[in-house]
Amino acid sequence: MKLCLLYSKPILLTLLPRQVFTICLLYEINKGKASPWHPYFLHLPRSYSILAAFGELETQALQVDYAIWATQKAVTKAKYEWEQAFTLMKELKLKPPLLTFRAWIWANRTVQIIARDKIPQTSGNICYLCKHFLVR
Numbered sequence: 001m002k003l004c005l006l007y008s009k010p011i012l013l014t015l016l017p018r019q020v021f022t023i024c025l026l027y028e029i030n031k032g033k034a035s036p037w038h039p040y041f042l043h044l045p046r047s048y049s050i051l052a053a054f055g056e057l058e059t060q061a062l063q064v065d066y067a068i069w070a071t072q073k074a075v076t077k078a079k080y081e082w083e084q085a086f087t088l089m090k091e092l093k094l095k096p097p098l099l100t101f102r103a104w105i106w107a108n109r110t111v112q113i114i115a116r117d118k119i120p121q122t123s124g125n126i127c128y129l130c131k132h133f134l135v136r
Contacts, residue, residue, distance in 0.1 A: 019085045021115070022107045026089065026098045029107075048109040052078035053102075078105055 015023075028035050035041070047053070051074035059071045082104040089099055097103060 015085060015088070016081070018108065018111055018115070019081055021111045022104065023085055023088060023092070025107045025111055026094055026103065027092050030092070030094045030098055044110055047106060050105070050109055051075070052108075053105045078108065081108070 028037055029041055032038065051071045054071050054075065059068055059075075062068050062071060079101060082101050085104070086099070
């Protein structure tokens with residue numbers, strides 16, 4: 001099933017372009033070695049040190065109230081976006097490890113870096129990149 005067929009799904013109208021691209025990335029990774037992008041994916045970082053990836057221990061270690069609040073807000077926002085996209089990810093039959101919040105955080109940050117480095121920051125370009133960079 002080509003991901004571009006998903007454009008007919010009403011759920012896509014409720015998702016941000018970044019969320020759609022994150023799903024595209026996870027969908028392509030789900031293909032494993034069958035993906036033409038597999039060699040590229042092997043060179044991506046395995047994790048990122050970002051607020052949304054902080055657990056309770058890391059958050060409390062910040063000690064400053066504002067830093068703790070900012071971290072909790074980042075985690076809450078990331079979980080909300082993940083929950084919005086979760087139904088579509090299940091419909092795509094992604095492997096269980098790719099459905100996790102940790103996988104979402106990683107893919108979302110990877111998308112932000114790719115979008116920042118490769119294209120101007122417009123939602124139309126992110127959709128273009130989703131269609132033509134990952135879906136062949």
